[in-house]
Amino acid sequence: MVGLSIGEQHFVKGGIAQDLRTDGRKRLTYRPIYVETGVIPQANGSARVRIGGTDVIASVKAEIGRPSSLQPDKGKVAVFIDCSPTAEPTFGGRGGEELSSELALALQRCLLGGKSGAGAGINLSSLLIKEGKVCWDLYIDGLVISSDGNLLDALGAAIKAALTNTAIPKVQVSAEVADDEQPEIDISDEEYQQFDTSSVPVIVTLTKVGAHYIVDATTEEESQMSSAVSISVNRVGHICGLTKRGGCGLDPSVILDMISVAKHVSESLMNKLDSEISAAEACEDES
Amino acid sequence: MASKPGAATSTYSPKIVARTRPPIFKDSDLDWTRPDGRGFHQCRPALLQTGAVSSASGSAYAEFGNTKVIVSVFGPRESKKAMVYSDVGRLNCNVSYTTFASPSAGQGTDHKEYSSMLHKALEGVIMTETFPKTTVDVFALVLESGGSDLPVVISCASLALVDAGIMMYDLITAVSVSCIGKSLMIDPVTEEEGCEDGSFTMTCMPSRYEITQLTITGEWTTPNINEAMQLCLDACSKLGEIMRDCLKQAASASDE
Numbered sequence: 001m002v003g004l005s006i007g008e009q010h011f012v013k014g015g016i017a018q019d020l021r022t023d024g025r026k027r028l029t030y031r032p033i034y035v036e037t038g039v040i041p042q043a044n045g046s047a048r049v050r051i052g053g054t055d056v057i058a059s060v061k062a063e064i065g066r067p068s069s070l071q072p073d074k075g076k077v078a079v080f081i082d083c084s085p086t087a088e089p090t091f092g093g094r095g096g097e098e099l100s101s102e103l104a105l106a107l108q109r110c111l112l113g114g115k116s117g118a119g120a121g122i123n124l125s126s127l128l129i130k131e132g133k134v135c136w137d138l139y140i141d142g143l144v145i146s147s148d149g150n151l152l153d154a155l156g157a158a159i160k161a162a163l164t165n166t167a168i169p170k171v172q173v174s175a176e177v178a179d180d181e182q183p184e185i186d187i188s189d190e191e192y193q194q195f196d197t198s199s200v201p202v203i204v205t206l207t208k209v210g211a212h213y214i215v216d217a218t219t220e221e222e223s224q225m226s227s228a229v230s231i232s233v234n235r236v237g238h239i240c241g242l243t244k245r246g247g248c249g250l251d252p253s254v255i256l257d258m259i260s261v262a263k264h265v266s267e268s269l270m271n272k273l274d275s276e277i278s279a280a281e282a283c284e285d286e287s
Numbered sequence: 288m289a290s291k292p293g294a295a296t297s298t299y300s301p302k303i304v305a306r307t308r309p310p311i312f313k314d315s316d317l318d319w320t321r322p323d324g325r326g327f328h329q330c331r332p333a334l335l336q337t338g339a340v341s342s343a344s345g346s347a348y349a350e351f352g353n354t355k356v357i358v359s360v361f362g363p364r365e366s367k368k369a370m371v372y373s374d375v376g377r378l379n380c381n382v383s384y385t386t387f388a389s390p391s392a393g394q395g396t397d398h399k400e401y402s403s404m405l406h407k408a409l410e411g412v413i414m415t416e417t418f419p420k421t422t423v424d425v426f427a428l429v430l431e432s433g434g435s436d437l438p439v440v441i442s443c444a445s446l447a448l449v450d451a452g453i454m455m456y457d458l459i460t461a462v463s464v465s466c467i468g469k470s471l472m473i474d475p476v477t478e479e480e481g482c483e484d485g486s487f488t489m490t491c492m493p494s495r496y497e498i499t500q501l502t503i504t505g506e507w508t509t510p511n512i513n514e515a516m517q518l519c520l521d522a523c524s525k526l527g528e529i530m531r532d533c534l535k536q537a538a539s540a541s542d543e
Contacts, residue, residue: 098403105400109504113485229501239512242503247411249497252516259512 004223012224016209022220023052028265030216033157035276037165038284045166047280049158051216053148058140058158060166064185065137067128075127075135079108081142081155088147099151102245106152107142107159110201110232110241121200121240122163130173134185149218152230156203161277163200165284167192201232201240202270204262208250213258215265229258233266297529300330301473301521322478323352330462330474330522335443335533337450345451349443352476353433358443360451363421376418380406380425382440388432389477401437408441408461408490408500414454423453434476438463441490441500446530450537457492458530459499460523464488464515466505473518487512489519493527496520 004012015021025031031052040046043059067074081104085092091099113120127136140162142155170191174184207217207228214221222228227246234240239259244250325331331352339348343359350356366377382401405427413423425447427440438461445459465475465483472479480486485505491498503512 101400102403109502113505234506239503239507239509240505242501244498244501245407247407247499249411249492249495249499251496252491252498252520255498255501256513256516259509263509 004220008220009224012220013210016212016214016221019212021214023218025216027212027214028261030269030272033272033276035157035161035273035280037161037277037280043162044168045162045164047158047161047165047277049154049161051150051154051157052218053146054150054154055144055146056151056154056158057143057145058155058162059143060159060162061139061141062166062168063137063139064129064171064187065135067132067135071124072132073128074124075137077112077122077124077127077138077140079104079111079140079142079159081107081144083144083147083151087144091144091147103142103152103155106203106230106241106243107140107155109243110156110203111140111159113240121160121197121234123196123199126195129171129185134171134173136168147219149220149222150205150216153203153205153216156201156232157273160197160200160202160273161280163195164197164277165281166195168195169193199234201234202266202273203230203232204266204269205230206258206262208246208248208254213261229255229262231259231262231266233263233270235270237263237267239263297532298330298332299522299525299529300326301328301518301525321472322476327470327472328518330526331476333526333529335446335530337446337533337537343447343451345447345449345453347443347446347450349439349446351433351435351439351474353431354436354439355430355433356427356436356439356443357430358425358427358440358447360423360425360444360447360453362423362451363418363453364424366420366422372420374419375415376413376420377422378406378410378413378415378425379422380409380427380444382427382429382437384429384432388429398436401440404437404500404502405440405444408459409444409448411499412445412455412457412459412492413448414456417454423448423451432477434478434480435463435474437461438474438488438490442526442530446533449534457494458527459490460493460526460530461488461490461500462519462522462526464518466507466511466515471511471515471518473522487515487519489516489523491520491523493524 019027034050036048039048040059044062045060048057081100083091083096083100111121129135170188172186206213207225209224226248230243232241334350336348340346340359346359348357380402425444441461464471464473464487465479466485467483485507488502490500
């Protein structure tokens, strides 16, 4: 837990005001990002992402399920986040639960897009096997192993990497069934299909400390924040979701400014992440 | 809870922004009308009343079209013994739906996060340092869900807090905008929310001109965000005036 003295608080704030943060970064510089894929053998896809002291794992499991009656032409995706008390003592009990559900909600918001499916990172229709009968249910689980700020960006990156790593078995459906029966399905052991993850957005969190805002805040810096805005941006530069944290109000023009900065930052983050993911995939294939 | 005589419904539609560019798509998006026959930038009539529940410290009832919401505020009361000492007050928010609020049987699933979203929208405006060691409860009940439920709950909760005499920096107003195809429509109803491509919900303090809470889902381009923000800001300030009028009326009625 961060208990900063008044002197330390001034040091953190003063550094941000002068564009030289405590760890030597500029306001809009990320810490180095490391990606490892295929870390969990039991899952269909998994990835571990480290950004500085923040360490998260995301896993994707796929299960055969039934589409909901409201959306018979779509598969289902559920996002769960677990903030383990091993990462930080404050995550134990209700504090962790609240944070977990907040993170899960924000991730769901930026992965699944609007009600009609516009702007979704995962195309739900691609999870359908037979309309109204069989579909894939994707369970995306995130685990926070160690927390040093900027959890949402790290989890977003981990989920993107895990989805790239995901391989779902090909399924054959017996063609002729009566309307009220479940069709027989045959899950292939050899043939797998991969996801197209190019439309999965990255999340950029801008944390406002004093009069300035920074990306990739550490826990120390987050303790000094007045508010934070998490913006998810996809490859074509469209905004796919936005959440604000922190009670302080923001001027509308500041938010619009943050959105344009986030769009700019997201381009380099997206490229960096893509190269890290492909390097991790290549590394996994070799071993 | 019956309407008091003279409680006129008023609306808070933003002024239509004069477009500098002519719309590129003329026929394809504008050939359909909204389910209740409103214009795209026209809000539903708003009816607001304070003092709906006599046993609460403060309460308010809001009716925006078919969306009917009642919010009661209890406290400040002593925080539970198990809670550690805090020199600022706590806020406890809960949003619930009646079983007959929506046409589908049973409880909807996507309302669980509303409680925390209401909390986040309110925590920034309440002067929590004015009631240390105590808790204020805000309970919202959606009697009928007719779309844009959360913004109505938030606006209604701010009225109820004022009615309870909780110190605040400003009123809180919330408005949402739906994006369907190329068109933006303010204050969507349930049918529109069901088929929207994106939604934009903004909570702001109209007098201080600050945004306290903003959530965006779906895919948005920057010009669309700018337009939606302008629409919401304008509608929020107008809704703020309506709420102020409602409070003034209630105050003058109690003086007599």
